Amino acid sequence: MSEQKPEFNVGKGRAYYFFILFFLVSTVDYLDRMVVTALFPFMKAELGVSDTQLALLVSSIFWSVMAFSVPIAWLMDRWSRTKGVGLFTIAWSLCCAIIGFLKTFPLIFSFRLLMGIGESAYSTGCTALTSAYFPENQRARMNGILTASVPVGAVLGTIGGGIIAETLGWRYAFGIVAIPALIIGLLFFTLRDYKSVDLCKTVDEGVDAGKKVKMKVTDIVKDIFSKPSLVMNFLGFVGNVFVTTSLMTWLPTYFYKLMDKPNMGTASMQTAGIFILAVVGAPIGGIVTDWLRQCGLKRARMVVPAVSSAVAALLLLIAFLLPPGTPQYLALLGMGFFAPWFYGGAATVTQDVVHAGLRSTSYGIANVVQNLLGASLGPIFVGMISDRINLLTALQLLPIFMLLGGVMFFIGSFFYLRDKDRVEKVTLELA
Numbered sequence: 001m002s003e004q005k006p007e008f009n010v011g012k013g014r015a016y017y018f019f020i021l022f023f024l025v026s027t028v029d030y031l032d033r034m035v036v037t038a039l040f041p042f043m044k045a046e047l048g049v050s051d052t053q054l055a056l057l058v059s060s061i062f063w064s065v066m067a068f069s070v071p072i073a074w075l076m077d078r079w080s081r082t083k084g085v086g087l088f089t090i091a092w093s094l095c096c097a098i099i100g101f102l103k104t105f106p107l108i109f110s111f112r113l114l115m116g117i118g119e120s121a122y123s124t125g126c127t128a129l130t131s132a133y134f135p136e137n138q139r140a141r142m143n144g145i146l147t148a149s150v151p152v153g154a155v156l157g158t159i160g161g162g163i164i165a166e167t168l169g170w171r172y173a174f175g176i177v178a179i180p181a182l183i184i185g186l187l188f189f190t191l192r193d194y195k196s197v198d199l200c201k202t203v204d205e206g207v208d209a210g211k212k213v214k215m216k217v218t219d220i221v222k223d224i225f226s227k228p229s230l231v232m233n234f235l236g237f238v239g240n241v242f243v244t245t246s247l248m249t250w251l252p253t254y255f256y257k258l259m260d261k262p263n264m265g266t267a268s269m270q271t272a273g274i275f276i277l278a279v280v281g282a283p284i285g286g287i288v289t290d291w292l293r294q295c296g297l298k299r300a301r302m303v304v305p306a307v308s309s310a311v312a313a314l315l316l317l318i319a320f321l322l323p324p325g326t327p328q329y330l331a332l333l334g335m336g337f338f339a340p341w342f343y344g345g346a347a348t349v350t351q352d353v354v355h356a357g358l359r360s361t362s363y364g365i366a367n368v369v370q371n372l373l374g375a376s377l378g379p380i381f382v383g384m385i386s387d388r389i390n391l392l393t394a395l396q397l398l399p400i401f402m403l404l405g406g407v408m409f410f411i412g413s414f415f416y417l418r419d420k421d422r423v424e425k426v427t428l429e430l431a
Contacts, residue, residue: 010133010192014133014191014192015133015134017191018126018129018133018191019130019133019134019142019145019146021184021187021188021191022122022126022129022130022146023145023146023148023149024149024180024184025085025089025122025126025181025184025185025188026122026123026126026146026149026150026153027149027152027153027156028153028177028180028181028184029092029119029122029123029153029181030149030150030151030152030153030154030157031153031154031156031157031160031177031180032092032093032096032115032119032153032157032177032178032181033058033061033115033119033153033154033157034058034153034154034157034158034161034248034249035157035158035160035161035173035174035177036054036057036058036112036157036161037058037157037158037161037248037249037250037252037253038157038158038159038160038161038162038165038173038252038268039161039165039170039173040054040252040253041253041256042165042169042170043057043170046170047104047105047108049105050383050387051253051383051386051387052380052383052384052387053105054383055249055379055380055382055383056109056380057108057109057112058245058249058379059375059376059377059379059380060109060112060113060116061112061113061115061116061119062116062245062371062374062375062376063113063116063371063376064113064114064115064116064117064119064120065116065119065120065367065368065371065375066367066368066371066372066376067117067120067368068116068117068120069120069123069124069363069364069365069367069368069371070361070364070365070367070368072084072088072120072121072124072364073121073124073125073360073361073363073364073365073367074360074361074364076121076124076125076128076360077128077196077197077357077358077359077360077361078196079196080193081125081126081128081129081193081360082125082129082188082189082191082192082193083188083189083193084121084125085121085122085125085126085185085188086185086186086187086188086189087121087185088117088118088119088120088121088122088185089118089121089122089181089182089184089185089188090118090181090182090185090186091114091117091118092114092115092116092117092118092119092181093118093178093179093180093181093182093185094178094182095111095114095115095118096111096115096174096175096177096178096181097174097175097178098111098174099111099112099115099174100171100172100173100174100175101171120364120367123363123367124360124361124363124364124367125360127143127347127350127351127359127360127363128351128359128360128363129191129193129194130142130143130146130351131348131351131359132194132428137290137293137294138290139290139348139351140286140289140290140293140300140301140344140345140348141283141286141287141289141290141344142286142344143286143343143344143345143347143348144282144283144284144285144286144287144289144340144341144343144344145282145283145286145344146282146343146347147278147282147283147285147286147340147343147344147347148278148279148280148282148283148340150244150278150282150340151275151276151277151278151279151282151336151340152276152279154248154272154275155271155272155275155276157177158248158252158268158271158272159268159269159272160173160176160177161173161177161268162252162267162268162269163268164176166263194428195428196357197355197356197357197426197428198214198357199214199215199220199355199357199358200212200213200214200215200424201213201215201219201223201355201424202424215355220355220358223354223355223358224354224358224361224362224365227353227354227415227419227422228411228412228415228419229302229349229353229412229413229415229416229418229419229420230349230350230353230354230362230412230419231412232302232408232409232411232412232415233302233346233349233350233366233408233409233412234365234366234369234370235369235373235405235408236302236305236306236309236342236346236405236406236408236409236412237342237346237366237369237370237374237405238369238370238373238374238401238405238408239309239374239401239402239403239404239405239406239408240305240309240312240339240342240343240374240402240405241370241371241374241375241378242373242374242375242377242378242381242398242401242402242405243313243316243339243378243398243399243401243402243405244339244340245374245375245378245379246378246379246381246382246395246398247274247275247395247398248271248275249378249379249382250379250382250383250386250391250394250395251270251271251274252267252268252270252271253267253391254267254391254392254395255267255270255271257391258324270329273329273333274329274332274333274335274336275336276336277333277336277337278336278337278339278340280337281336281337281338281339281340281341282340282341282343282344283344284341285304285308285338285340285341285342285343285344285345286343286344286345287344288304288341289301289304289344289345289348290344292304298416298417299413299414299416299417300345301344301345301346301348301349301352301416302345302346302349302409302410302412302413302416303409303410303413304341304342304344304345305341305342305343305345305346305405305406305409306406306407306409306410306413307406308338308339308341308342308406309342309402309403309405309406309409310403310406311338312335312338312339312341312402313399313400313402313403313406314399315331315332315334315335315338316331316332316335316398316399316402317396317399318331319331319332319335320392320395320396320398320399321396339402342405342406342409346409347363347366349412349416350362350363350365350366351363352416352420352423353416353419353420353422353423354423355423355424355426356424356426356428357426378398378401381394381397382394382395382398385397
């Protein structure tokens with residue numbers, strides 16, 4: 001029954017208050033990231049930039065997240081997760097608002113980079129807090145529910161950006177979407193945190209066997225990178241994020257180009273219809289993962305991502321082999337439902353198989369890997385193929401990457417239980 005209890009008890013009310021804030025900050029993160037995709041035609045006309053340059057405005061944030069996730073996660077593991085998330089969220093909201101006043105592409109690109117620094121904090125700190133606030137048998141479910149915030153934010157960004165651009169002008173969109181992030185950043189200062197965990201390990205053999213000793217840098221690196229399940233989990237993230245970020249970036253433009261009378265508001269709505277299904281699919285993926293684990297499939301946190309990635313890849317392949325129309329759109333809707341199933345289990349694995357004092361850092365590394373090889377490269381890959389051939393050809397290549405992600409999860413699943421058993425047992429205390 002010990003598995004049914006959270007690692008430190010602040011009461012269910014406070015736990016769910018935290019989770020609501022986590023959901024909201026993740027929502028506005030993707031709102032602020034993806035609003036730019038609905039503004040592409042307007043920015044291209046005014047700034048005279050290429051599709052590849054527009055893709056850089058999306059990838060720039062992921063590059064910053066990649067560069068700063070680990071150092072910021074390390075800071076929060078050693079200092080405060082709640083204060084760190086609050087400060088960096090306020091910072092990114094201000095950068096987003098400033099972009100609306102900038103006149104040149106290099107300046108806009110620079111402030112998108114600064115936004116990414118701020119956005120690199122919340123997911124690492126909050127993922128660690130989720131593992132502390134909720135029992136182990138609920139973590140995939142909670143992380144799955146959290147994943148629904150990504151399509152909610154992306155949908156609000158694409159719909160809201162398109163509507164604002166058509167009515168007020170594209171520059172107003174950046175200032176309007178920055179306001180919620182500022183408010184939520186302030187609310188994070190009302191949360192309770194747990195004390196920073198000493199990085200110690202138990203000596204396995206020799207005269208000091210059974211004693212706790214301070215972990216060295218080599219011990220920390222080994223705790224993370226010597227575990228095949230975690231490394232394969234990181235690479236599984238890459239394949240899925242490469243595809244989903246590319247689709248969120250380029251589907252509005254794809255639908256826009258298909259119209260007899262192009263309208264970005266309508267194109268954004270079509271894209272939103274696909275990703276809104278993730279609001280249902282993501283929680284179901286987490287619930288199924290926890291349920292299968294309780295039914296005896298102990299590797300469910302990696303097996304479910306493997307299977308769901310393969311299913312989503314197949315549906316995506318079918319969609320872009322079909323001509324534009326209702327059958328294609330239905331296949332894309334199916335892909336939108338299954339694509340986020342991987343996250344509930346995969347995010348939980350980053351916490352399951354590492355020392356409790358390295359949980360933010362572990363998810364920070366997941367952020368680095370998925371942004372370096374996935375989110376930052378995906379939109380550029382599609383933009384470059386679009387410039388050289390056409391957009392449809394670029395989109396037809398995406399299922400390959402999602403399928404490879406599923407293969408990585410499947411390989412990692414065979415090592416998961418052994419790696420989990422090797423984790424140092426630590427008791428968390430309320431700060």
